[in-house]
Amino acid sequence: MSAHVHDHERxxxxxxxxxxxxxxxxxxxxxxxxxxxxxxxxxxxxxxPANGKRVxxxxxxxxxxxxxxxxxASAAVAEIGIDMSHWSxxxxxxxxxTASQHNVIVCTLCSCYPIALLGPSPAWYKxxxxxxxxxxxxxxxxxxxxxxxxxxxxVTVWDSTAETRYIVLPQRPPNTEGRPExxxxxxxxxxxxxxxxxx
Amino acid sequence: MTFEPGERVRTRNDNPEGHTRLPAYLRxxxxxxxRSLGAFPxxxxxxxxxxxxxxxxxxxxRFEGPTVWGAGGEGLAICADLFExxxxxxx
Numbered sequence: 001m002s003a004h005v006h007d008h009e010r011x012x013x014x015x016x017x018x019x020x021x022x023x024x025x026x027x028x029x030x031x032x033x034x035x036x037x038x039x040x041x042x043x044x045x046x047x048x049p050a051n052g053k054r055v056x057x058x059x060x061x062x063x064x065x066x067x068x069x070x071x072x073a074s075a076a077v078a079e080i081g082i083d084m085s086h087w088s089x090x091x092x093x094x095x096x097x098t099a100s101q102h103n104v105i106v107c108t109l110c111s112c113y114p115i116a117l118l119g120p121s122p123a124w125y126k127x128x129x130x131x132x133x134x135x136x137x138x139x140x141x142x143x144x145x146x147x148x149x150x151x152x153x154x155v156t157v158w159d160s161t162a163e164t165r166y167i168v169l170p171q172r173p174p175n176t177e178g179r180p181e182x183x184x185x186x187x188x189x190x191x192x193x194x195x196x197x198x199x
Numbered sequence: 200m201t202f203e204p205g206e207r208v209r210t211r212n213d214n215p216e217g218h219t220r221l222p223a224y225l226r227x228x229x230x231x232x233x234r235s236l237g238a239f240p241x242x243x244x245x246x247x248x249x250x251x252x253x254x255x256x257x258x259x260x261r262f263e264g265p266t267v268w269g270a271g272g273e274g275l276a277i278c279a280d281l282f283e284x285x286x287x288x289x290x
Contacts, residue, residue, distance in 0.1 A: 089237075089239060091236065108222050108224070109220060109222055135224065135267075135277055136268060136271075137271075139274075152274075154274055154275070155274060155275050156275075156277070156278060157275070157276070157278070158278050158279075159222065159225075159277060159278065159279040159280075160280070161220050161221075161279045161280050162236075162239070162242075162257055162282065163236065163239050163257060163280065164236060164259070164280050
C-alpha cells in the first residue's frame with residue numbers, strides 16, 4: 001500500500017471522528033449547530049498566503065521593519081494590520097535566508113503551520129514523507145521541489161514542536177531595485193515562505 | 200532550572216508512555232540554547248487532562264547536523280522548541 005493511500009485512509013478516519021465529536025457536542029447543547037462553521041469561515045477568510053507575501057515585501061523595502069520582524073515577528077506583522085491575537089499564546093518567528101544560509105520549516109510531530117499567514121497547509125506539508133525526510137536530508141527533499149542549493153549553503157531546519165510558528169524570509173531576487181512593494185509581494189510564493197522554494 | 204542563550208544542553212533520553220513534544224530523533228542529543236520563549240503550560244501534563252498544568256519555560260535549541268545524523272548531517276542544523284523538563288545542563 002502506498003504512503004499516499006495510507007495517509008488518505010487515516011485522514012478519513014480522523015474526519016469521521018471529528019464529525020462524531022461535533023455531532024455529540026451539538027446534541028448535548030455544548031456547541032450550537034453551524035457555530036463552528038462560522039468560526040472556521042471567519043478565520044479562513046483572513047488566512048491567506050497574501051499576508052505572508054506582504055510581510056516579506058515590506059521587509060525587503062524597509063530594513064528597520066525587517067529588524068523588528070526578525071526580533072519579534074508577532075509584533076511586526078501587527079504593525080501592518082495582520083492580527084495574530086486569536087493565536088495567543090502562539091508566537092510567530094521569521095527566519096532569514098542569506099547567501100550562505102537557507103531555512104526550511106517542518107512540524108515533525110504533527111502539522112503545525114502558520115495558517116494565518118500562509119492559508120491552509122498543502123497536503124505534502126502534512127505527509128509523513130516530508131515530515132520525516134526533511135530533517136534527515138533537507139537538500140535531497142529541496143532538490144525534489146526543484147531547489148538545488150549550492151553545496152556550500154548551510155541549511156537550518158526549523159521543527160515547529162511547540163508554541164512558535166515559523167515563516168521563512170527569502171532573499172530578495174536580484175534586479176528588483178525600485179520596484180513597488182505590491183509587485184515585490186507578487187514575486188513571493190507560498191513554498192518560498194516555507195523554504196521549499198528560493199522565493 | 201532555567202537556561203540562557205548560548206548554554207549547552209542535552210535532551211533527556213525519555214520515551215514516555217503518554218504525549219510528549221520532544222521528537223524521538225532529538226532524544227539524548229547535545230545542543231545549544233538559542234532563544235528563551237517564555238513559559239507555557241507543559242503539554243505532557245495537559246495531555247493527561249490536567250488543565251491546570253504548571254507553565255514551564257520553553258527554549259529554541261539548535262542541534263548541529265552531525266550530532267543528530269553523524270557524518271551525513273554535515274552542513275545542516277536543526278532547531279526545535281523544547282520545554283525545560285526535556286533538557287539537562289551540560290557542564
